[in-house]
Amino acid sequence: MTEVALTVAIVALKSAASVLGNCLATEGSRLFELKEQIYWMESELAHMQSYLADLEANQVGNNRVAALMNDIRDLAFDVGDIISTDFPKIASYERKKGFIGWPKWVSCSFSFFYNAHNFAKAVEGIKKRVQEINRRRETYRIEENHDREVRxxxxxxxxxxxxxxxxxxxxxxxxxxxxxxxxxxxxxxxxxxxxxxxxxxxxxxxxxxxxxxxxxxxxxxxxxxxxxxxxxxxxxxxxxxxxxxxxxxxxxxxxxxxxxxxxxxxxxxxxxxxxxxxxxxxxxxxxxxxxxxxxxxxxxxxxxxxxxxxxxxxxxxxxxxxxxxxLQPLSRNDSWDLFSKKLVHPLEYTNDTSLSPGLEAIGKKIVDRCGGMPLAIVVTTSLLSCKEKEEYAWKRVLERMGQVQNECLQILALSYEDLPAHLKPCFLYFGLYPEDHKISVDDIVRLWMAEGLIQVSGEEELEDVGEDYINHMIARNLIQVEKRGSNGRVRSCRIHDLFRSLCILEARKSNFFHVSSNTSTNSSERLRRVSPHSLIDYLALTQPIPKLYALLSFNQSDCEREPTRKDLQNFLEDLIYIRVLRIDDIHPVFFSKDFGNLINLTYLKLGGISTRAKLPSTISCLKNLLTLDVRDCRHPIIPNVIWKMKQLRHILCTYSLCYTTSTPSTTKCWLINMDKADPIEVSLPNLRTLCTVKSCDFEADWLSRFNNLRKLGIHKVTEQIIRVLSDATPISHNLENLRLEWSDQKMKAHVKANLNLSQYENLCILRLHGPMQVFLEKEKLPQNLTKLIFDSTELEMDPMKVLKKLPKLKILKFLHRSYIALRMACSGGADDFPQLEELYFEETDVESLILEEEVMPRLKKLVIKGRDTKLWVPDRIAIITSLGYLKG
Ligand SMILES: Nc1ncnc2c1ncn2[C@@H]1O[C@H](COP(=O)(O)OP(=O)(O)OP(=O)(O)O)[C@@H](O)[C@H]1O
Ligand SMILES: [Mg+2]
Known part of the structure; x- marks a missing residue:
């Protein structure tokens, strides 16, 4: 458990060292010294980590070791706090350089050196404590007592x-x-x-x-x-x-x-x-x-x-x-079968194994809690076999499934202990999600990123390394794949309920997080992350958690009470350490509050607002913000300041709602800058996701400044946007996912004449949503598409001739009015649609679909919804069609 705290502290030190390395090395010897101190702390903590890695798993009951571990854990927490509070004040200094006048520079410099001095003092204090811990270790000969417990x-x-x-x-x-x-x-x-x-x-x-x-x-x-x-x-x-x-x-x-x-x-x-x-x-x-x-x-x-x-x-x-x-978990039927068979006591000389309806109903609930894992079922049945076969007794077991879990957890815990140290806190993060939650890989990777838990080296991308972590855990069967994308990447995953319990247990032991905000005052002192049922639950705490790094609420409470302005004001004031804020049940009042003082915030995800609500423009003060996710707000309004928040990596909204058209006072300042024809400040070099924004909220030319984009979604696409996207130089070589939407019939001609995406070599997912009448010629298509979706495209000409030559296409969907002719046909051989696995027609006008004998050799699924389409297809496709056929 101390190991997790250490890992987190080391990661924080690493990123602090690199920030210092990048921006402060030139500021004088005092700062060099600071950098050295950080490196020193990092290496000392790393030593402690390797010392503890074995010790922690193996040694139980040795008081001296327990005391030492507590000391080290406290030290790790304090290092984390110093890096969270004092360090950002120094690191932000560099950004102010160059934009300010001489008097301001003087005052800035003064406050910089003042902060640097405080930081150095805090680091000195840490150094002394490290030395003291090392001294005690040697003096009291706290040796490793080899693997007894594990063995x-x-x-x-x-x-x-x-x-x-x-x-x-x-x-x-x-x-x-x-x-x-x-x-x-x-x-x-x-x-x-x-x-x-x-x-x-x-x-x-x-x-x-x-x-x-x-x-x-x-x-x-x-x-x-x-x-x-x-x-x-x-x-x-x-x-x-x-x-x-x-x-x-x-x-x-x-x-x-x-x-x-x-x-x-x-x-x-x-x-x-x-x-x-x-x-x-x-x-x-x-x-x-x-x-x-x-x-x-x-x-x-x-x-x-x-x-x-x-x-x-x-x-x-x-x-x-x-x-x-x-191996996969047992099906519900097999689970029930195992449960029933195991329940028959070997000494019961009776063939009557039937259960009363009441017992069967409770039994089925118990079995469901085991999630298809035979181990859990077997442990449960041995528990039940020493109870009376009465409803009250079984109900009690159902209520105390934790007991069964505990027994299984000891076995599962070995897998957790075997994980490399840097993956442990990442794995624990899964426990913050509610039970049986479908967890988006992008989502959890962004959370790890926000917490600084992903360690990259050289040119590696944080998102890619995060994905490697996920794959590592999947390979170790700690989590399960829920869905893969057409490009083979894992898009969502699940964690078995027992593993989730393990995460919660381990996290509680190490104070890494608590899943409910019901914490005792003692533990709240060291608590850094909570996942309350709802924001209201958290606000109801008599004593707020003093140094909260992460708050994730998934709106699991049915409480109707709304927070008051005062509640929210106090809440925001207490959050000075906060890095990760995910609230699914936010109240509009929150938007009117000034949260520019949350300077450590790296991740902000808000949801639950159904009325129009405007984020304050002080959001621009959040210099560390990496992810802004308001997809779950119905009508959020985001001020224009986001276009100059250089560090942002992910902006996620539903149909963009940033605005430039009206000029509300909060964004005025920024618009004045723009009037000076100085959109120079618009630059999001780190942006990876911009999805989905309305075209009227930005200038088409800005797109070419977002040159690390991987995913882009634009609503109300304009002629200029088509022009910029179709330029011979791609806006980003890394673009993988593009979604373009328009409804204006006038766009037909522009799309047809000008849209050219052939230069996007990494583009694998394309969604076109809007009237185009005729599909693009082959030369204008990106050649590595794996998934293509047409929606409302009103195609009058059969696009199959062009599409069938796309060598990697796996999924092809024709949705609502995407094709308005009555007949669609595909002729050719096995090299036509060579990789296509899934083909969908949902609410199209197609009356007859004709596929020749050899085409689509790998097709596994043909789904037709919303229309009685006549099929002339080879037998192998007819078979899978009858399996997947869905009439609307
Ligand atoms: N298909 C099954 N039918 C009946 N009992 C089963 C079945 N699968 C597993 N069990 C029971 O579940 C328990 C755990 O099974 P087992 O030890 O084979 O799991 P395992 O996958 O090897 O676990 P580990 O990864 O910990 O080695 C055992 O008590 C075993 O008897
Ligand atoms: Mg085994």
Whole structure:
């Protein structure tokens, strides 16, 4: 838990060091010294982190260690606070240079040196505390007491292949498939890698197939195995012990090989035999690399290795992608089946397993809480089996599902502990989302970014590294993919309820966050993040949390009360440390408040307002703001000042609502600047997302200054915008997602004549929404599109001839009035629509659709909604159409 606090503090120090490195190095020796001090703190904390990484996981009950860890955690918190409060005052100095006159410069310089002095003093204080901690560590010889606890945990989990036969549900097909692979000597698969979340049944499945194939008589058929072994590997493996276990299974009762010969003997024993070896619960690739020298790869045809792992990458490393067998949670039916079977007590001599309707209803709720995880179901049933089969008793269990969770959590916790330190706080962030929430990858990555939890090096992009973190956690089965985009990227994910509980538990231990604002006064002192049910809940706190970094409320309360102006005023005044503010149930009054003093704010997401509400222009004071997300406000008005907030990376609104047309007083100052023909200040070099803004809110030419844009959405597209976008030099080489909307019929001609997107090599998602009559010629299309959506395009000519040559197109959608002719046809062969997987017609006028025999060789889904379209399609498409066919 201290480790998380340290990781967060180190990240804060790293970014502070780089800011200092960039802007202050030239300001004199005093500042050089400051930079040095920050580097020093960073490296000291990093040392402490590696010292603690083992210590923390392994050592329980040693008071001296506990005290030391508390000291280090407090130190980490204080470092974070200093970086949050004192440092921004110094860092903001650089930005003021150049724009101000001489007197102001003098006063600025004075306050700068004053702040720098304070900061240096605070750093000195920290330095002394670090030295004191190191001294105590040495004086009291607080040594590591090696992995006792972890080893005990592993020992508990140790699997044995010949455990008594147990009830297994839902695996029939998988068992059949894997047995076929094992027994088929011609199958080109050397390994089977069973991977998945903890407790899903990997070991259970491996046991079933291992047991089934090894007991078949090898004298009857050449396709059977004549050597078999099962070894439990675990997260703290001892390679020699594993090899000894394999030896024991291969030649039971025989004299043991000498230690020195073990590897070579094993190799020569296996060589020439047809073996099956199971390596259960293998955690990292290194272990395999050490074992593989003893296991001949080209042994007798048909030899197999079966591994189970929570980490998909380990499976890929050992057996390649083809070897993967990914386990999913049990279906609701199978979960219920397992639950019912496990409930029958072995000593109950009765066949009557039926439950009363009341018990069944409660039982189903209990099973739902287990989320398809067999481990949770099994633990629950053992709890229920010592209770009376009465509704009141089961209800109590349902209410206390936490008890079941606790038992499962100990097993899940091992996966968390095994994560690299820098990913731990990122993973904990998942616990801040409500239960069963679909979590957008972009969203959570922006939150990590705002908290400075993403560590980049060199030219790496924060968003890309954040995506790597997500993929890492997916590979380790800590989170599940909910949806992938047409370009293969994960767009949303979910976290199993048990893992979410784990996050909440770990976060509470380390004071990383609390999910409700009900905190005791003691813990609120050190609490930095909360996720209250609603803003009202938070405001109802008798004592606000003094140093709050993040507040995320997901509007989960049904409380109708509205905050008063006074409440909000106080709320904002208390938020001086705040970095992340996400409030789904904000009140319009909030918008009229001045929140320009929230200088640490890096992430602002507001939702829940259904009336017109205007953000104050003091938003421009938020010099650290990276994300502004008002998509969930119905009519937000954003002042023009955002166009000069250089650091902004993501602006997200629903149909832009920034304005320039009327001239409200709050934005006047900025408009005067513009009148001076000095739109020079308009520059958002860091902007990655601008979606979706109205064309009247900005000058078309500004687009070319947003040259790192990845996602752009424009409403009411104009002729000028078409011109700028179609210029031979793309506005951004990185543009990946473009959404253009217009409704003016006059635009038809401009779009047809001028729209040219061929220069956008990275553009993969394009949505065109507005009348165009005729689609673009092939030369004007970006060639790497993976998804294309037409909406209200009123196409009169069949665009298939052009579209079918797009080499990477995977998803094609014709939505409302996008095509107004009655017939659509696609002729050609397998190289027409070579990658297309999904084709949609929703509320179009198409009466007949004709697809020739060979086209769209990879089509998996054809959906037709809202019209009775006649189809002339090959059988393979007819089949999938009947599956996906939806009549409106
Ligand atoms: N399909 C199933 N039918 C019945 N019981 C199951 C099934 N799958 C798993 N179980 C039970 O769930 C528990 C956990 O299963 P198992 O140990 O196989 O999970 P695992 O995926 O190997 O977990 P870990 O990642 O922790 O090694 C065991 O008690 C097992 O008996
Ligand atoms: Mg297992």
């Amino acid at each position: 005990e945990k592993w020992a508990d989990r140790q699997s044995k292949p010949r455990d008594e036969e147990q009830t297994v549900v839902g695996f029939d097909q998988q068992i059949q498939k894997l047995e076929n692979i094992l027994l088929d000597t011609d199958a080109q698969v050397r390994a089977i890698s069973i991977v998945g979340m903890p407790g899903l049944g990997k070991t259970t499945l491996a046991k079933k197939i291992y047991h089934s194939v090894r007991t078949r008589n090898s004298y009857n058929s050449s396709s059977y195995f004549n050597a078999s072994a099962w070894a439990y590997v675990s997260g703290a493996p001892n390679v020699k012990e594993i090899l000894r276990n394999i030896e024991h299974d291969l030649r039971p009762g025989e004299e043991k090989w000498k230690d020195i010969d073990l590897e070579a003997e094993l190799y020569s024993f296996l060589n020439g035999k047809r073996y099956v070896i199971v390596l259960d619960d293998i955690w990292d690739c290194k272990t395999w690399d050490k074992l593989k020298a003893s296991i001949p790869i080209n042994s007798k045809k048909g030899s197999r290795i079966i591994i189970t792992s929570r980490d998909k990458n380990v499976g890929i490393h050992i057996g390649g992608h083809n070897s993967l067998h990914e």
